[in-house]
Amino acid sequence: MRLEKLPAEMALRLSELECPDFKGTPWVEGKPLSQRRVAIVSSAGLVVRGDPVFRGRDADYRAIPGATQANDLLCSHISINFDRNGFQEDWNVVFPLDRLSELAAERTIGSVATTHYSFMGATDPMQMVDGAREVAGKLKADNVDAVLLTSV
Amino acid sequence: MSALGHYLEEEGLATVAVALIRPQAEHTRPPRALWVPFELGRPIGPPSDPAFQKRVILAAIGMLVEGGGPARIADFPDDDPREMQDPSWNAPIDLYAGAGDAAALADAMQTEALAMAPAYAQSCTRRARSTVGLSGLPPAECSGYIATWLRGQQPASPVAGMSSALALRFAIDDLKAYALEAALAPAGKPSSRQLGDWLWNGTALGAGLQQLRRDCLAGDDERLKTVAAFFVPALRVSPA
Structure with missing residues (x-):
């Protein structure tokens, strides 16, 4: 987002939004992309139709099976201050599963995860730690070794 | 979102975040982040434009095999062409002319x-x-x-x-x-x-x-x- 396109007050609020302080930053290296198994983890409050929607600043997460069809993915993010038209027209704007599948088919990446995950991005990140560690365990059990994080 | 990068990477998973708000990524310092200039809600860019979307994704996941980290932020150079107005589009319905109470x-x-x-x-x-x-x-x-x-x-x-x-x-x-x-x-x-x-x-x-x-x-x-x-x-x- 080019913050200069927003009203000054909103740009300032977004740029000064409280973020957690981390003492260091971890760093994991790995295989070439053509051998990586890639998952999407989104903070867009995505839910599979029929699963419980995010009702507020929930700290848990939802699983999105790789076989989910575009018609069955909903966005229940609590914020209404971001564009939803893009997602309504094309889910890849937020959840680029079709693009990852194409990259796997053309062998740019090794494969695509069996299951993807979504959190509610408006939640205090410190409350997501347990859920994130649980998701990490599930991703590793699926042999995922690369995660594309998408926010809204 | 950048915080999730910390948590997952600490567990041994390589991550790259597509970040819409650069100051937040600068503050949180995730392992890798690709800042994109698109409007909020569109991390991968324009809808119905697979070629553009693929360029965004390749720019992001390409960072997984590049050095320069941790806490590396790269910038995607191109704006979303769908931010341009389309004068050929017409509203599907035009009934509303104001209502009283x-x-x-x-x-x-x-x-x-x-x-x-x-x-x-x-x-x-x-x-x-x-x-x-x-x-x-x-x-x-x-x-x-x-x-x-x-x-x-x-x-x-x-x-x-x-x-x-x-x-x-x-x-x-x-x-x-x-x-x-x-x-x-x-x-x-x-x-x-x-x-x-x-x-x-x-x-x-x-x-x-x-x-x-x-x-x-x-x-x-x-x-x-x-x-x-x-x-x-x-x-x-x-x-x-």
């Missing part, structure tokens, strides 16, 4: 929702999908439920396990999605600004939600005051 507005909103049904159906067929469904109510019931609130009544929740205030919020989310998906039926590639201008300035739904927001905030029901903040985007709030 809240009851008239409620009536107009329901009439308008019914009139949008063909465009919505056409749009669903073309996209093979709909994002309506958070409340679990069909659009006509969403419209009826919102209209009842707009008329000053306080109906019981029509959704099992959901309070009336929460059902109102999700019914509003669904009806906005219904209208905006109907707006995708006409030919063209409208920008989000075009669609928003139509919804908030040219429909009974937009006017009705502004009115309902004002009514809820002026009342003394704290639950309604809370959910009223989620009816109208901050940039679209009309004072009167």
Whole structure:
């Protein structure tokens, strides 16, 4: 987002939004992309139709099976201050599963995860730690070794 | 989102975050972040543009095999071409010419929702999908439920396990999605600004939600005051 396109007050609020302080930053290296198994983890409050929607600043997460069809993915993010038209027209704007599948088919990446995950991005990140560690365990059990994080 | 990068990478998973707000990524310092200049809500860029989207994804996942970290931020260079207005796009419906009191507005909103049904159906067929469904109510019931609130009544929740205030919020989310998906039926590639201008300035739904927001905030029901903040985007709030 080019913050200069927003009203000054909103740009300032977004740029000064409280973020957690981390003492260091971890760093994991790995295989070439053509051998990586890639998952999407989104903070867009995505839910599979029929699963419980995010009702507020929930700290848990939802699983999105790789076989989910575009018609069955909903966005229940609590914020209404971001564009939803893009997602309504094309889910890849937020959840680029079709693009990852194409990259796997053309062998740019090794494969695509069996299951993807979504959190509610408006939640205090410190409350997501347990859920994130649980998701990490599930991703590793699926042999995922690369995660594309998408926010809204 | 950048915090999730820390948590997952600490568990041994290589991550790259597509970041929309650069100062947040700079502060949180995730292992890798690709800042993109697109509007909020569009991390991968323009809808219905697979080639552009693929460039964004390749720029992001390419960082997984590059050095320079940790806490590396790269910038995607290109703007979203869909931010440009499309003059060929026309609104799917143009019924609203202002309404009198809240009851008239409620009536107009329901009439308008019914009139949008063909465009919505056409749009669903073309996209093979709909994002309506958070409340679990069909659009006509969403419209009826919102209209009842707009008329000053306080109906019981029509959704099992959901309070009336929460059902109102999700019914509003669904009806906005219904209208905006109907707006995708006409030919063209409208920008989000075009669609928003139509919804908030040219429909009974937009006017009705502004009115309902004002009514809820002026009342003394704290639950309604809370959910009223989620009816109208901050940039679209009309004072009167």
